[in-house]
Amino acid sequence: MARKEYSFYPGCSSERRASASNYMVSVESMCKKLDIKLNEIPDWNCCGASIGYAQGGELPRHVMNARNLAISEQVNKGQDVVATCAACWLGAKETKDRLAHDSGLLAEANEALREAGMNLTYKGEQEVRHMVEVLIEDLGYDELKKPVVRPLEGMKIAGYVGCQTNRPFGIAGESFENPKYLDHLVEIVGAEPVTGYDQKVTCCGGALAFSEPEKSQAQIKKIVESAYDYGAEMIVTPCPVCQMNVEIYQGQINKRYGTKFNMPVTYYSQLMTVAYGGSAKEAGLNGQIVRASRLEEIAAKNR
Amino acid sequence: MGDQNTSMVQKYRNDFLKEVEANVEEGAWVKMCMQCGVCAGSCPLGPAWEHPPQEIFMMIRAGRREEVLKSESMWMCTSCYNCIVRCPRELPITHIMHGLANYAHRLGLAPKMNPTRRFAKIFWDNIAKSGRVNELELSVRLYFMDGFKAGVLKGLAMKDIGIGMMKTGRLNPFGLFAHKGCKDIKGIHKMLKKAYEIEDRKKGFVA
Numbered sequence: 266m267a268r269k270e271y272s273f274y275p276g277c278s279s280e281r282r283a284s285a286s287n288y289m290v291s292v293e294s295m296c297k298k299l300d301i302k303l304n305e306i307p308d309w310n311c312c313g314a315s316i317g318y319a320q321g322g323e324l325p326r327h328v329m330n331a332r333n334l335a336i337s338e339q340v341n342k343g344q345d346v347v348a349t350c351a352a353c354w355l356g357a358k359e360t361k362d363r364l365a366h367d368s369g370l371l372a373e374a375n376e377a378l379r380e381a382g383m384n385l386t387y388k389g390e391q392e393v394r395h396m397v398e399v400l401i402e403d404l405g406y407d408e409l410k411k412p413v414v415r416p417l418e419g420m421k422i423a424g425y426v427g428c429q430t431n432r433p434f435g436i437a438g439e440s441f442e443n444p445k446y447l448d449h450l451v452e453i454v455g456a457e458p459v460t461g462y463d464q465k466v467t468c469c470g471g472a473l474a475f476s477e478p479e480k481s482q483a484q485i486k487k488i489v490e491s492a493y494d495y496g497a498e499m500i501v502t503p504c505p506v507c508q509m510n511v512e513i514y515q516g517q518i519n520k521r522y523g524t525k526f527n528m529p530v531t532y533y534s535q536l537m538t539v540a541y542g543g544s545a546k547e548a549g550l551n552g553q554i555v556r557a558s559r560l561e562e563i564a565a566k567n568r
Numbered sequence: 569m570g571d572q573n574t575s576m577v578q579k580y581r582n583d584f585l586k587e588v589e590a591n592v593e594e595g596a597w598v599k600m601c602m603q604c605g606v607c608a609g610s611c612p613l614g615p616a617w618e619h620p621p622q623e624i625f626m627m628i629r630a631g632r633r634e635e636v637l638k639s640e641s642m643w644m645c646t647s648c649y650n651c652i653v654r655c656p657r658e659l660p661i662t663h664i665m666h667g668l669a670n671y672a673h674r675l676g677l678a679p680k681m682n683p684t685r686r687f688a689k690i691f692w693d694n695i696a697k698s699g700r701v702n703e704l705e706l707s708v709r710l711y712f713m714d715g716f717k718a719g720v721l722k723g724l725a726m727k728d729i730g731i732g733m734m735k736t737g738r739l740n741p742f743g744l745f746a747h748k749g750c751k752d753i754k755g756i757h758k759m760l761k762k763a764y765e766i767e768d769r770k771k772g773f774v775a
């Protein structure tokens with residue numbers, strides 16, 4: 266039996282050939298090395314994301330999340346739900362919170378849920394957690410360090426936490442304005458964290474990167490620029506929306522502002538996979554638009 | 569849609585606060601605002617908010633209904649949750665902003681051309697159709713929301729990103745046809761229909 270087992274909510278962006286498929290590949294490799302088993306919630310649906318509110322309203326949005334959680338309660342009994350996407354985690358956790366405090370809404374959610382297949386009732390039995398939360402709280406930094414066989418020596422990395430992994434719930438024991446867990450993870454894999462990175466919790470614009478590109482790109486510019494100012498050669502993040510926004514718009518920002526950004530943006534799970542001895546492929550590094558060359562070099566080394 | 573608005577105006581007369589309390593997500597919190605201004609300095613797209621959250625709460629209490637519901641301001645919310653963790657009165661500001669935007673949209677008062685309103689609608693329709701996001705269909709519909717020519721231009725501006733995503737296996741060029749979505753999509757459609765029915769009944773929307 267695996268050391269830990271969780272009910273897994275992957276979210277749309279993790280699907281094969283979707284925008285965060287590289288995240289998924291590295292999470293699978295990382296969990297294998299750490300002996301963590303992820304049991305995917307069968308037939309899960311989208312959480313509605315933060316932007317779903319305008320058309321989705323209140324109950325339809327909560328019902329989407331309640332369906333996933335109810336399937337999880339039925340199929341993956343006794344396990345905590347784990348999400349890798351900050352927005353998914355937040356959406357599901359918000360639903361859990363609201364339904365726990367509002368019995369009327371809970372009854373309504375279950376009334377709607379009965380219309381779906383699988384004979385579902387949402388009870389609210391399981392915790393909803395983010396992958397980094399699980400790593401830090403259930404395994405702990407010491408355990409996360411043990412499998413390191415290929416430290417990322419000499420690399421200087423800026424930990425970009427963003428908003429939704431951090432607010433409003435965050436990771437226990439961390440402050441909202443200066444959370445340090447990403448820096449710790451960077452240390453654990455043998456790289457040097459950028460401790461003064463002052464844009465680490467700046468919002469990248471989230472979904473508004475699509476609808477308000479100029480305004481969001483001004484945010485993203487600050488986030489990348491500050492990483493350069495502190496001498497970082499790479500940005501690491503726990504959120505697929507952060508990753509995508511901060512990585513893929515650098516070219517457009519360069520055109521708009523005359524900057525020369527070419528900063529790789531990776532996931533914590535990619536750093537860990539490489540440090541744990543995984544290949545570039547196992548770390549999903551072929552999924553980077555701005556190539557993480559230094560990390561690829563390290564991954565090519567024998568361990 | 570216009571009728572929807574008229575019936576709400578008649579029902580609540582001039583008591584906009586009461587209307588917000590009854591019909592807007594977490595609206596009952598509005599009266600708890602003590603106008604300290606902390607939230608007003610928290611929004612990442614700050615300069616784009618004609619009325620920051622603090623001001624919106626004040627305007628609700630002052631009964632400035634049309635001005636609030638027709639405002640672009642709530643649509644500038646990035647869901648960053650800065651305000652929620654900072655508000656001394658613990659108002660769920662993010663959710664109230666979402667709730668107001670949703671309510672204005674339902675009444676047909678929200679600014680028609682606001683890009684976030686249009687994006688949010690396309691996004692929700694996309695997931696409600698198959699149960700999961702189809703990223704390619706989503707981007708294609710986004711590009712073409714201003715018509716064919718604008719879509720081609722926007723597609724061209726985004727082409728480097730699109731090609732990069734495809735090359736790295738992060739966008740499926742065949743996603744328009746191959747995307748499967750959820751198995752129980754029939755059940756999900758029925759479930760959502762029911763959820764809308766309940767919500768509309770509760771909030772007094774006429775079908």
Ligand code: SF4
Nearest residue numbers: 276277278312352353
């Ligand atoms: S937040 Fe994004 S990735 Fe997660 S389920 Fe929702 S749409 Fe899919």
Ligand code: SF4
Nearest residue numbers: 427428429471506507
């Ligand atoms: S930084 Fe951007 S993508 Fe990341 S959580 Fe915040 S809004 Fe979402």
Ligand code: SF4
Nearest residue numbers: 601602604605607655
């Ligand atoms: S921070 Fe809270 S109390 Fe202060 S103005 Fe904003 S909503 Fe009102």
Ligand code: SF4
Nearest residue numbers: 611645646648649651
């Ligand atoms: S969540 Fe919305 S309202 Fe709150 S600070 Fe962020 S942008 Fe402003």
